[in-house]
Amino acid sequence: MNSNNISRRAFLGKAAALSSTLALNRLTFAQPASARAGKPNFLIIIADDMGYSDIGCYGGEIQTPNLDGLAATGLRFTQCYSTGRCWPSRTSLLTGYYPQQVRMDPPQGLLPAWTRVVPHYLKPLGYRCYHSGKWHLTGAPKGVADGGFDHSYILHDHNRFFTPQNHELDDRKLPAVEEGTDVSRASSPRSEGGTPSALRGQDGRDTRTDFYVTTAIANYAVDFLKEHAEKHRDEPFYCYLAFTSPHFPLHALQDDIARYRDRYLEGWDAIREQRWKRMRQMGLVNCDLSPLEPDVIPNWNFTKDKLREMIGPGEVDRALAWSMLSEQQKRFHATKMAIHAAMVDRMDREIGRVLDQVRKMEAFENTVIFFVSDNGASAEQIIRGDMNDPSAAPGSAKSYLCLGPGWSSSSNTPFRLHKSWVHEGGISSPLIVHWPAGLKARNELRHDPCHFVDVVPTVLDLAGGADVSATWKGETAPPLPGMSLAPAFARDGAVTHEFIYFHHLENRAIRVGDWKLVAKGADGPWELYDLKTDRCESKNLADKHPDKVRELSALWQKHEDQFRRQAGPPPEKKQRRIK
Numbered sequence: 001m002n003s004n005n006i007s008r009r010a011f012l013g014k015a016a017a018l019s020s021t022l023a024l025n026r027l028t029f030a031q032p033a034s035a036r037a038g039k040p041n042f043l044i045i046i047a048d049d050m051g052y053s054d055i056g057c058y059g060g061e062i063q064t065p066n067l068d069g070l071a072a073t074g075l076r077f078t079q080c081y082s083t084g085r086c087w088p089s090r091t092s093l094l095t096g097y098y099p100q101q102v103r104m105d106p107p108q109g110l111l112p113a114w115t116r117v118v119p120h121y122l123k124p125l126g127y128r129c130y131h132s133g134k135w136h137l138t139g140a141p142k143g144v145a146d147g148g149f150d151h152s153y154i155l156h157d158h159n160r161f162f163t164p165q166n167h168e169l170d171d172r173k174l175p176a177v178e179e180g181t182d183v184s185r186a187s188s189p190r191s192e193g194g195t196p197s198a199l200r201g202q203d204g205r206d207t208r209t210d211f212y213v214t215t216a217i218a219n220y221a222v223d224f225l226k227e228h229a230e231k232h233r234d235e236p237f238y239c240y241l242a243f244t245s246p247h248f249p250l251h252a253l254q255d256d257i258a259r260y261r262d263r264y265l266e267g268w269d270a271i272r273e274q275r276w277k278r279m280r281q282m283g284l285v286n287c288d289l290s291p292l293e294p295d296v297i298p299n300w301n302f303t304k305d306k307l308r309e310m311i312g313p314g315e316v317d318r319a320l321a322w323s324m325l326s327e328q329q330k331r332f333h334a335t336k337m338a339i340h341a342a343m344v345d346r347m348d349r350e351i352g353r354v355l356d357q358v359r360k361m362e363a364f365e366n367t368v369i370f371f372v373s374d375n376g377a378s379a380e381q382i383i384r385g386d387m388n389d390p391s392a393a394p395g396s397a398k399s400y401l402c403l404g405p406g407w408s409s410s411s412n413t414p415f416r417l418h419k420s421w422v423h424e425g426g427i428s429s430p431l432i433v434h435w436p437a438g439l440k441a442r443n444e445l446r447h448d449p450c451h452f453v454d455v456v457p458t459v460l461d462l463a464g465g466a467d468v469s470a471t472w473k474g475e476t477a478p479p480l481p482g483m484s485l486a487p488a489f490a491r492d493g494a495v496t497h498e499f500i501y502f503h504h505l506e507n508r509a510i511r512v513g514d515w516k517l518v519a520k521g522a523d524g525p526w527e528l529y530d531l532k533t534d535r536c537e538s539k540n541l542a543d544k545h546p547d548k549v550r551e552l553s554a555l556w557q558k559h560e561d562q563f564r565r566q567a568g569p570p571p572e573k574k575q576r577r578i579k
C-alpha cells in the first residue's frame with residue numbers, strides 16, 4: 001500500500017508526540033482553546049442529495065455565503081467521491097471502510113464486531129464526540145450505545161421536514177413533532193422549561209408549529225457545543241453534523257422559497273450551461289458539458305401516469321430539453337428547483353449559526369472543517385410519508401415533491417447521471433476543507449482524487465495517536481482502505497491512491513490514476529474513460545483499449561471479493577436489528 005496509508009509505526013510515533021501535547025494542554029489549562037497548540041477539533045458537515053455544482057463555490061447560483069467563505073479561506077477538492085448513496089456514504093465517513101467491508105451495501109444486520117465508529121478511535125485520545133442529524137448507519141443503530149458518541153440527535157424520519165415522527169436524543173425516542181403534541185417529556189442537555197431547546201426559536205419561543213428539521217439539526221449541534229464550552233472546554237471535540245437537506249421531499253420555509261421563486265424559469269438547460277462556464281473559469285473541471293440523458297431514470301420511480309395522477313399535469317418524468325416542456329410544466333419545475341435552492345440556502349444559514357458557535361468558543365482557528373454531500377442529486381420520483389396533496393402549497397408539509405431527472409442533471413453539472421449510479425454525477429462530491437491553524441493555503445484547489453474512506457484516516461492522522469491496527473472486541477480489523485489527505489493540505493498532487501472502488505446496486509466502477517472503468521447495472525458493459533480530459537464520460541474508450549478493460553475489471557473483481565470476504569457472512573437473522 002502507499003506510504004500515505006496509516007501505519008502502526010506512524011501512529012506509534014505520533015503517540016509519543018501525543019504525550020507531550022497532553023502535557024502542554026495541562027499546562028495551558030486557563031488559556032482559551034485557540035491559544036493552545038493542542039489537538040484540533042473536527043466539524044464534519046454533510047449535505048444529503050446535493051449536486052456537485054449546487055453551492056456557489058462549486059459554480060452554483062444558490063446563495064451559500066457561509067460555505068463560500070470556508071472555501072475562500074480554505075481548500076476545495078475537485079475530485080472527491082462519495083459512494084453514490086446515503087447509507088453507504090455515511091458508513092465510509094463514520095467507519096473509514098468501504099460499505100462492502102462492513103456489510104452495509106446492501107445492509108446485512110450489524111456491523112462486523114471489529115468495526116469501530118470514529119468516536120471509538122477518538123475517545124481514548126481525549127475527544128468529546130457529538131452527532132446531530134441523519135444517521136443511517138443501520139449496522140450500528142444507536143448513536144451513543146453503538147456509535148460511541150457523547151451526544152447524538154438522530155433524525156430517523158426522512159419524509160417530513162416539519163413534523164418528524166421518529167427521532168431520538170441520546171438513544172431515547174423523542175415525541176413526534178406535530179401540533180398539539182406534548183413535547184415537555186422530552187429531555188435535552190439544555191432543556192429549558194421542559195421543552196428541548198432545539199424545539200425553541202432563538203428567542204426561546206416554543207416553535208413546535210414551525211419546526212423545521214434543518215434548523216433543529218443545527219440547534220442540537222449548537223446545544224452540544226455550548227455544553228462542551230461550559231463543561232469540557234479543555235477537551236477537543238469531534239462534531240458530525242448530518243443534514244437531510246436537500247433530500248426529497250422538497251420541503252422548505254415559504255419565505256426561503258420566495259427568494260428563488262422566479263430564478264429558475266429560464267430552465268435547466270440554461271442553468272447547466274451557466275454553471276459549467278463558471279466551473280471551467282474556476283478551474284473545477286476541464287471537460288465538456290455532458291448531454292441530458294432522458295432515457296435513464298431510476299427503475300423504482302413512479303410511472304409517468306402515476307406521477308401525473310398523484311402530482312398533476314406539471315410533472316415531467318424525464319430529463320427532456322427544457323423547450324419541450326409546456327408553460328405549465330416550466331412554471332411547476334421552476335418552483336421545484338426554487339424549493340431545492342431554498343433548502344440548500346437554509347442549510348448554509350444554519351451552518352453559519354454552528355460556525356458562529358465555534359467562533360464564540362474561540363475554537364474556529366483550530367477546528368478542521370470538512371463539508372461534503374453524501375451523493376449526487378437525485379433523479380428519483382416517488383412519494384412516501386404523508387403522500388402528496390396536489391392542492392397544498394409546493395414545499396409545504398402536505399406536499400411531497402421530488403427534484404426529478406431534469407433539475408438533478410442541472411445540480412450534477414457538468415457530469416453524467418445521478419444518485420445511485422457511479423458515473424461521475426452520482427459520486428462526485430464537493431469537499432471543502434477549512435483549518436486556519438493548520439492550513440497555509442487560502443482559496444486553493446486540490447485535484448487529488450479522493451474518497452469518503454479517506455476522511456477517517458485524515459481525522460486520525462491529525463488527531464494523532466490512534467492505533468488502528470489494535471484489536472477491537474477481541475477481533476482484528478482489516479486495514480483502513482483510505483489515506484490521510486493531510487499531505488494534500490500542503491500541496492496539490494501529494495496523495496495518490498492505488499485505486500478507488502465503487503459498487504452500488506450493481507453499478508460498478510474502479511478508478512486507477514486517470515482511468516475509470518464503469519458500468520450501469522449487472523448487465524451493463526464496462527465503459528472506459530480517461531478522466532484527465534473527459535470527466536464527463538463522453539468518449540468511451542473500451543473498444544480502443546481492451547487490455548485496459550481486462551486489467552481494471554480484474555482489479556475491481558479482486559477488491560470486490562476481498563471486501564466481501566473481510567465482511568464475513570451476515571449474522572443470523574435473529575441477531576439482526578435492522579427494521
Ligand SMILES: [Ca+2]
Pocket residue numbers: 048049085086247374375
Ligand atoms: Ca443521500
